[in-house]
Amino acid sequence: MSYQISVFAEKCGVNKETIRYYEKKALLKEPNRTDAGYRIYSDDDVKRVKFIKRLQDLGFSLSEICKLLGVVDNDNVRCQGMYEFVSKKEKEIQKQIADLKRTESMLQDLKNRCPDQKAINQCPIIEWLVID
Amino acid sequence: MSYQISVFAEKCGVNKETIRYYEKKALLKEPNRTDAGYRIYSDDDVKRVKFIKRLQDLGFSLSEICKLLGVVDNDNVRCQGMYEFVSKKEKEIQKQIADLKRTESMLQDLKNRCPDQKAINQCPIIEWLVID
DNA sequence: CTTGACCGTGTACTGAGGTACACGGTTTAT
DNA sequence: ATAAACCGTGTACCTCAGTACACGGTCAAG
Numbered sequence: 001m002s003y004q005i006s007v008f009a010e011k012c013g014v015n016k017e018t019i020r021y022y023e024k025k026a027l028l029k030e031p032n033r034t035d036a037g038y039r040i041y042s043d044d045d046v047k048r049v050k051f052i053k054r055l056q057d058l059g060f061s062l063s064e065i066c067k068l069l070g071v072v073d074n075d076n077v078r079c080q081g082m083y084e085f086v087s088k089k090e091k092e093i094q095k096q097i098a099d100l101k102r103t104e105s106m107l108q109d110l111k112n113r114c115p116d117q118k119a120i121n122q123c124p125i126i127e128w129l130v131i132d
Numbered sequence: 133m134s135y136q137i138s139v140f141a142e143k144c145g146v147n148k149e150t151i152r153y154y155e156k157k158a159l160l161k162e163p164n165r166t167d168a169g170y171r172i173y174s175d176d177d178v179k180r181v182k183f184i185k186r187l188q189d190l191g192f193s194l195s196e197i198c199k200l201l202g203v204v205d206n207d208n209v210r211c212q213g214m215y216e217f218v219s220k221k222e223k224e225i226q227k228q229i230a231d232l233k234r235t236e237s238m239l240q241d242l243k244n245r246c247p248d249q250k251a252i253n254q255c256p257i258i259e260w261l262v263i264d
Numbered sequence: 265c266t267t268g269a270c271c272g273t274g275t276a277c278t279g280a281g282g283t284a285c286a287c288g289g290t291t292t293a294t
Numbered sequence: 295a296t297a298a299a300c301c302g303t304g305t306a307c308c309t310c311a312g313t314a315c316a317c318g319g320t321c322a323a324g
Contacts (some may be wrong), residue, residue, distance in 0.1 A: 036272085036320055038320085059232075082258060090236060104229065149282070168291085
């Protein structure tokens with residue numbers, strides 16, 4: 001029910017330095033301490049770190065997550081805020097996909113220009129890339 | 133036909149510090165100098181920088197571009213090398229697209245869970261993210 | 265009572281792709 | 295002749311998300 005930093009970090013699936021880093025970045029609140037100054041964590045703290053990790057996997061940066069946690073912690077905002085947060089990120093992801101697709105088709109186009117084994121100094125890919 | 137670094141950088145559309153950076157990273161060869169030690173560049177050098185920038189836009193890192201330029205400069209390799217380089221990057225881009233699509237559908241899924249304006253402490257998105 | 269495994273703080277380092285100074289020499293226009 | 299506008303080198307700094315040390319205190323086992 002109550003853990004020191006090493007066990008806690010392991011339960012969260014992260015390095016213990018990462019825990020301290022999150023604390024410094026205000027993603028985790030200052031934990032209670034033992035008399036010797038050792039940090040103590042609870043199962044709720046585990047949930048919080050896992051929450052952070054999930055959002056990271058979904059493409060949110062730590063500073064975005066920090067803002068979001070501010071909303072969640074204040075508890076005085078409607079679900080709407082969360083919904084908008086997710087929608088905004090969804091749009092960003094869609095833009096990234098569109099950009100990558102454009103890149104992909106340019107690369108395909110380059111490949112099509114180079115069907116055989118010409119000498120490198122006549123390589124049509126290079127010629128195309130060099131044109132202003 | 134022959135430029136000092138400021139004009140050259142402007143013609144290339146980059147910062148002049150970037151030019152010096154590329155030189156240090158061996159993407160640009162050491163340029164000729166004036167008696168006072170000022171770097172002098174030609175239109176061919178402009179082409180080279182634009183070549184680099186194109187490849188960057190296509191998702192190549194500077195170290196990949198550096199390798200590629202080694203091939204191009206040596207001039208003793210067949211076009212095949214270039215073709216493989218492009219193919220490899222194409223696969224990487226395709227993987228990135230697939231990853232982003234997965235993320236996108238997770239975000240969509242989250243949005244679907246939160247159709248109305250519940251209080252934040254009951255927000256189904258947050259509840260879902262917190263579950264282990 | 266000492267050894268090893270913890271914990272604390274603070275600082276430096278990673279990599280990618282640059283940007284920004286500081287300090288000093290050169291060139292050009294007035 | 296002097297000030298503005300260049301150029302040179304070298305070093306430090308930036309973001310992001312951590313990781314790695316170094317140095318020292320604490321705690322439990324043998």
